Amino acid sequence: MANDLQPPTGKSSVGVMAYVWTDASRDEVLTEDASDKREFSVSVWYPTDVISKPEAPYLPDFESWRSKIGEQRLKENLGGAWDAVQSSRALAHVGAPLAKGRQRYPLLVFLPGLGMNTRVYSSLLGDLASHGYVIVAVDPTYEVFATTLGAGRVAGFASPGWFQPPVENIVRYERGRLLVWAADARFALERLRRQPPFDRRVDWSSIGALGHSAGARVAAHLCQTERNVKGCLNLDGFAGFEPFFAEPGSTFEKRFAMIHMVIPDPTDAQLNQMGWSREDMLKEKARQRAAGIRLFESVRSGSIEITLSPPGMGHGSFTDLPLLGNGPPGDHRRAMNLIREFSRAFFDRTLKGQDKPELELVPSAGDVALERYVYKGPAPKQ
Numbered sequence: 001m002a003n004d005l006q007p008p009t010g011k012s013s014v015g016v017m018a019y020v021w022t023d024a025s026r027d028e029v030l031t032e033d034a035s036d037k038r039e040f041s042v043s044v045w046y047p048t049d050v051i052s053k054p055e056a057p058y059l060p061d062f063e064s065w066r067s068k069i070g071e072q073r074l075k076e077n078l079g080g081a082w083d084a085v086q087s088s089r090a091l092a093h094v095g096a097p098l099a100k101g102r103q104r105y106p107l108l109v110f111l112p113g114l115g116m117n118t119r120v121y122s123s124l125l126g127d128l129a130s131h132g133y134v135i136v137a138v139d140p141t142y143e144v145f146a147t148t149l150g151a152g153r154v155a156g157f158a159s160p161g162w163f164q165p166p167v168e169n170i171v172r173y174e175r176g177r178l179l180v181w182a183a184d185a186r187f188a189l190e191r192l193r194r195q196p197p198f199d200r201r202v203d204w205s206s207i208g209a210l211g212h213s214a215g216a217r218v219a220a221h222l223c224q225t226e227r228n229v230k231g232c233l234n235l236d237g238f239a240g241f242e243p244f245f246a247e248p249g250s251t252f253e254k255r256f257a258m259i260h261m262v263i264p265d266p267t268d269a270q271l272n273q274m275g276w277s278r279e280d281m282l283k284e285k286a287r288q289r290a291a292g293i294r295l296f297e298s299v300r301s302g303s304i305e306i307t308l309s310p311p312g313m314g315h316g317s318f319t320d321l322p323l324l325g326n327g328p329p330g331d332h333r334r335a336m337n338l339i340r341e342f343s344r345a346f347f348d349r350t351l352k353g354q355d356k357p358e359l360e361l362v363p364s365a366g367d368v369a370l371e372r373y374v375y376k377g378p379a380p381k382q
Contacts, residue, residue, distance in 0.1 A: 010130030111215030
């Protein structure tokens with residue numbers, strides 16, 4: 001499979017630029033050197049007028065990552081996509097000029113799932129850019145499988161607190177790290193505001209946030225805390241059955257939508273390992289689901305939940321990796337097309353003010369379920 005990535009569907013070609021930025025006001029706590037400051041890489045996706053076929057490798061720093069992190073560690077993260085990743089070409093023109101003209105583009109900030117470099121979301125990010133968005137995609141250092149920092153330095157995953165039980169400790173650690181990711185995103189937005197040509201060509205009054213998995217909860221946090229972020233899209237970022245973290249009694253004041261896979265029930269073997277009966281599991285699932293729905297209902301303008309179930313749909317379907325061979329058999333093109341369609345529709349409505357009937361009509365496709373929630377007051381107290 002040489003390249004099964006989904007090409008952009010918009011009118012524009014796509015460019016991408018990479019930057020490495022250092023926030024000297026914050027210490028890096030995931031290294032042993034107390035003098036280290038927070039340093040991270042970003043990629044900026046945007047419309048361009050270049051019409052030739054992109055020639056850059058899919059992962060431009062792949063050989064450096066393999067040399068400095070090790071082939072085995074990369075294989076563990078890329079799995080069945082290993083061969084395709086090496087032979088595939090990028091979906092965007094590296095370093096291409098921003099499209100000519102005076103148009104100012106809405107801005108999206110993107111956060112990846114834990115362990116995932118943002119380049120493995122090229123099918124989604126490139127498609128959004130081709131439809132007239134600038135996207136700044138942030139790679140949280142030491143919490144993605146690989147990233148390149150200044151002077152060609154490479155950093156792999158080095159944040160073990162995500163996996164150290166009990167679960168209460170993991171949740172506490174996650175919340176702390178997500179605040180770091182959010183600070184990365186804020187810093188990236190401020191740097192981009194001073195970065196030509198984006199300083200003049202971004203509509204700084206029209207900003208949205210989206211993320212996958214852990215990154216989705218960061219995107220929601222940005223909506224809750226940043227005045228200029230108008231809407232948030234959560235891509236399969238449930239915590240339990242809750243679509244975002246919320247303080248009891250709070251109201252989500254911005255636009256909110258979630259796109260996710262069907263959450264499977266545990267197998268009998270998994271239940272036995274947890275010491276649960278199926279009846280107990282179903283009761284707990286219903287309780288958590290009700291709590292999650294009340295959070296959807298704490299969104300002032302109402303919220304949208306879209307559940308996708310094409311064959312083979314999984315948590316990784318929001319990345320390119322299933323398209324490149326790392327996933328169960330299934331219709332991975334269909335899954336990605338649906339993710340892109342509904343992501344565009346949400347931000348076209350939220351940031352461009354366009355009417356989007358696909359967010360209102362009952363879906364005719366059997367692998368799509370859409371639920372709209374109306375505001376019923378602040379998040380319930382625990």
